[in-house]
Structure formats: C-alpha cells, structure tokens
Amino acid sequence: xxxxxxxxSLTDIVSNxxxxxxxxAVINLIHDNNKTYQLEIPLEHATDLRPVFFIAKxxxxxxMDTDKLFRNAALQATSGAAGGKRIFALDYFGLFGQIDKxxxxxxxxxxxxxxxxxxxxxxxxxxxxxxxNGIDPKKQFAYFFVYDNSDDGATAGxxxxxxxxxxxxxxxxxxxxxxxxxxxxxxxxxxxxxxxxRCVYLPSYLGGGVNK
Amino acid sequence: MAMSRATxxxxxxxxxxxxxSLFPFLSIFLCVMGVLSFINVLSSFSAPQKIELTAQxxxxxxxxxxxxxxxxxxxxxxxxxxxxxxxxxxxxxxxETIADIKRRREWAINKLKRHSGxxxxxxxxxxxxxxxEVLHDIRVINEIALKSNYLYEEFLLFGIYPNGGQAYQKIxxxxxxxxxxxxxxxxxxxxxxxxxxxxxxxxxx
Numbered sequence: 001x002x003x004x005x006x007x008x009s010l011t012d013i014v015s016n017x018x019x020x021x022x023x024x025a026v027i028n029l030i031h032d033n034n035k036t037y038q039l040e041i042p043l044e045h046a047t048d049l050r051p052v053f054f055i056a057k058x059x060x061x062x063x064m065d066t067d068k069l070f071r072n073a074a075l076q077a078t079s080g081a082a083g084g085k086r087i088f089a090l091d092y093f094g095l096f097g098q099i100d101k102x103x104x105x106x107x108x109x110x111x112x113x114x115x116x117x118x119x120x121x122x123x124x125x126x127x128x129x130x131x132x133n134g135i136d137p138k139k140q141f142a143y144f145f146v147y148d149n150s151d152d153g154a155t156a157g158x159x160x161x162x163x164x165x166x167x168x169x170x171x172x173x174x175x176x177x178x179x180x181x182x183x184x185x186x187x188x189x190x191x192x193x194x195x196x197x198r199c200v201y202l203p204s205y206l207g208g209g210v211n212k
Numbered sequence: 213m214a215m216s217r218a219t220x221x222x223x224x225x226x227x228x229x230x231x232x233s234l235f236p237f238l239s240i241f242l243c244v245m246g247v248l249s250f251i252n253v254l255s256s257f258s259a260p261q262k263i264e265l266t267a268q269x270x271x272x273x274x275x276x277x278x279x280x281x282x283x284x285x286x287x288x289x290x291x292x293x294x295x296x297x298x299x300x301x302x303x304x305x306x307x308e309t310i311a312d313i314k315r316r317r318e319w320a321i322n323k324l325k326r327h328s329g330x331x332x333x334x335x336x337x338x339x340x341x342x343x344x345e346v347l348h349d350i351r352v353i354n355e356i357a358l359k360s361n362y363l364y365e366e367f368l369l370f371g372i373y374p375n376g377g378q379a380y381q382k383i384x385x386x387x388x389x390x391x392x393x394x395x396x397x398x399x400x401x402x403x404x405x406x407x408x409x410x411x412x413x414x415x416x417x
Contacts, residue, residue, distance in 0.1 A: 007234040014241045021248040028252070041271045042399040043367060146402065150374035157374040160402040179400070181281075181377030197388040204399055 042204035049176065051143035051201045052135050054166070055095075055107065055188055056159030058147070060115035061166055062093055063131040064107070066190065073097050073105050104191020104199060108184065109147070118162035121169050132170060141176035141203040142166070145188030148181040157181070167205060176203035269369065274397070276369035277350055279383065280409060281376035285335040286383070287324065287409065288346065290317040294364060298353070302360040310356065313349045331409050338382050347392040354395065367397035374405055 053064040072090045076082045082099045087108060090097045094111030120126035135142055144166065148157035167177045178201060182188045191199035269276040270291070278289040295314045299307050327334040350366045357364040370380055380400070387393035 007238065011234055011238060011241070014238060014245065018241055018245050018248070021245060021252070025248060025252055041269065041274075041276065041369065042401055043274070044398045044400075148372060148374055148377040148402070150405070154374070155404040155406045157372075157377075157402060160374070160404065163402060179402075181372045181380055181400075181402070183375070183377050186377060186381045198384065 044178065044202040044204045047141065047176070047203055049139060049141040049203065051178070052140050053188075053190060053201075054131075054142060054144045055109055055115075055182075056118075056144050056146045056162040056166070057109045057115075058112045058158050059119075059162050060112050060117050061128060061144075061159075061162050062095075062109070062112070062115040063128075064095075064190075065092070068092060069095070069097070069107070070105065073099065098187075100189075102191075102196050103189040104195055106187045106189040107145070108187050118165045121165055129169075132166065132175075133173070135170070135173075135175050137174045137176070141178065142170050143201045143203070144177065144179040145182045146179050147183060149183050171205065177205045178203040273363040274365050274367055276399070277346065277366050278369050278371060280335070280371040280373065280403070281379040281383075282332065282335040282373045283375035283378075284333075285337040286379045287331070287335050288320060288342075289324070289409070290320060290346070290349075291366060292317050292321065295353075298357055298360075298362055298364050301362040302356055306356045306360070309352060313353060316349075335379075338379050338386075340386055343383055343386045344390060344392070347387065347390050347396060350396050351392040365397070367399060370398070370400040371403045372400055373403050373407075 053066060055062045055064060069090055069092055072092060073082065073088075076088045076090075076097070077099060081088045082097070085098055085100060087096050087098045090107070093114050094109065096108040096110055098106040098108070100106060116126065116128040118128070120128045121132070123129065132142070144159075144163050146157065146159040146163045148159070150157050163179060167179075170177050189199075190201075193199045269278060270293075275291045275294060277291055280287040280289070292314055295310055295317075299310045299314075302310065324331065324334055350368065354365050356362075370383070372380055387396075387398075
C-alpha cells in the first residue's frame, strides 16, 4: 500500500479559514454600509465673545495676529504700496494683503511652508497647541478661514482636515468655533460690520459638546 | 492464504480512495484565501470611506433645509417631512400657503430623484431668484409655526464640498442683502468628496 500523507485535516483547516474570511468580508461590508454617524449640527449664533482668527490651508493652521497684521497693512497703506487694490506683502508667515473699501483687509495665503502642521496638535509643547490653549473660552472664540481647494485630487479641501482636528481639540477645551470656506478667488477678509453685512464672524459650534 | 473476493474488492476500493490528490483543491483554496485577505487588508487601509448623507436632518424642533455646495453649483434639499403636521396645526389661510410651499418642494425633490446618474452631478448654478424664494419660504414657514405656537423651525444648513466655497459665498452675498435671511439660522459643515447624498436615507424615519 502506498504511504500517502493524509491531507484531510489541512483541507479542513484551509476551507474553514476561507469560510471565516468570506463571512468576515460580508459582515464588514454590511457593517460599513449601515454605519450611522451623528454629525454635530452647527448653527451660527450671536455672541459677545471676540473672535481669534486662524487660517487653515494645506493641512496647516496659522494664528492670525491681527494687531501685527493690521499694523503692517497700515504701514503699507501709508507708504502707498496698498493703493489701487494692489496686493502687498504683510511680512507675516507668507501672507499677502489687499485693502478694499467693502471687504476691509483681504488675506492671501501664498506660502504656507512656515505654518505649523495640524498634526502638531498631538505634541504637548507645540506652538499650535500653545496658540489654541491661549484662547479664553469666557472671552473669545476661534474663527477659521478654511481653504476649500483640493487641486491634488484629495477627497477633502486643503484646510478641512486641519480645521476638523482643531475644532475637536477646542471643543475639548470648551472653546466655541466658527468658520467659513475661502479660496484664492474669495480670500479671507477681516472687516467691520459697518463696512458690509458680510463682515460678521460668528461661532457655529458649541464648545464642550453641549449640542452633541 | 487465499483472499476472499469481498476483501479484495474492499482493499481495491481503499487504494483508489487514497490516490485522490487534494493538491489542486488546496491550491485553489489557498489562492481564494490569499485574494480575500488581500482585498480585506486593502479595503480597510487604503480605500476611502464612503459616507452617505441623509436627506432629512433635524435636531429637536429645528429642521435643516440643506444646501450642498459643489464646484459646479448647488443641490438644494428642502425638508417636507413635518409640513403635513404643521399644516394640521395652523388656520385655513396658512394651510394653503404651506400646501403651496410643500408642493413646490416635492417637485424639486422629485426632480432630483429623477436625475439620471450620480445625484452629485445634479448641481446647478445658484440662481438669485431661486435663493430669494427659498429664503422667503423658510421665513414664512417659521413665522406661521411661531404664530400657531407650533414647535417647528427651519434653518439653512450648508454642506461645503471641496471647491464648493464659491457657490456658498454667492448665496451668502444674496442673504446679506435679503430681509428674509435676517431671522433664519445658518449652519455650515465641511464635507469630503466621498461623502455622498442618499435621497432615500432618512425618508422612512
């Protein structure tokens, strides 16, 4: 009689594994299709809190030091460099500005290489964390100008991920957040409501997960 | 010792059984297992998650009039689910107004449903007159609900897709010069391009 190795048990194990994998794949598929996310419904609301402005672009976030920015813009305006809606350098992390009677000062983010990446929020001693921690939830809220362009075929706008991450972080610190999408055609602008009814910056998301 | 015919036949049958090769069978199984494992690993790591957004969105008594902003324009998704209940709670004059608004909204939804191909390709340029009408309808409905002491309020919820900011800014420009928009609450949420709209979701709830 030929002395053949019995493959019965091996076949059994392999076929069982295939069966388990098929079941796992089907369950995975069904589970993924039925997953329901309850998004927080944002609602803009009036507030006495003052906005602290940020720009989110290319997965980076920049705190806008408005005192410095407006000082630099005023210097450019007095030197004549800002006349005729000319775009001028603001000497602030690659930001360029433009002065318009209706829009106030518009900000163009051309070079973002010096801006902190949003992943730095995971690091304890990062400058980005310090900037966000500096917001006093009793007096201030965070307002983000978020770039919505996705030129490289990405599924999200270039600032969306950074904004979501910062929003989540600030929510944990009871800080309210608001935002608006911006791009090179409709840049971020800061102005007073007396200029235009569009010059309003309101928080949409409650800090601390009150409206889950 | 001579073997009986029956024992010989049994031995022959056993020998035949042992000679069956299981290797082709095993190799097919191993291939299937490998392919399945590969697909599983690939789908869980590299494939972008597909998320479907519901047609009806509400939070308590606040109901969203959703406007999805895409690079090619907007998709408006008006709420109709609670309008019949609201109609039942108001006086006759307002019943007609609500019925008229509901009819127009259902027509808009049906037009979206009839769209062939992906719903995300149904975006149209925001028309000033349409936006003004939408704002007016929301204001009228909210005022009727308030007058009838019926707990119902509609608000505008903008879903901003990548490169969809242009359409959003256009609508906000219209809103800033329209009296009707003053009393309407607004919300906005960034959406990824793989978050698609499902008109059937949330309908039956």
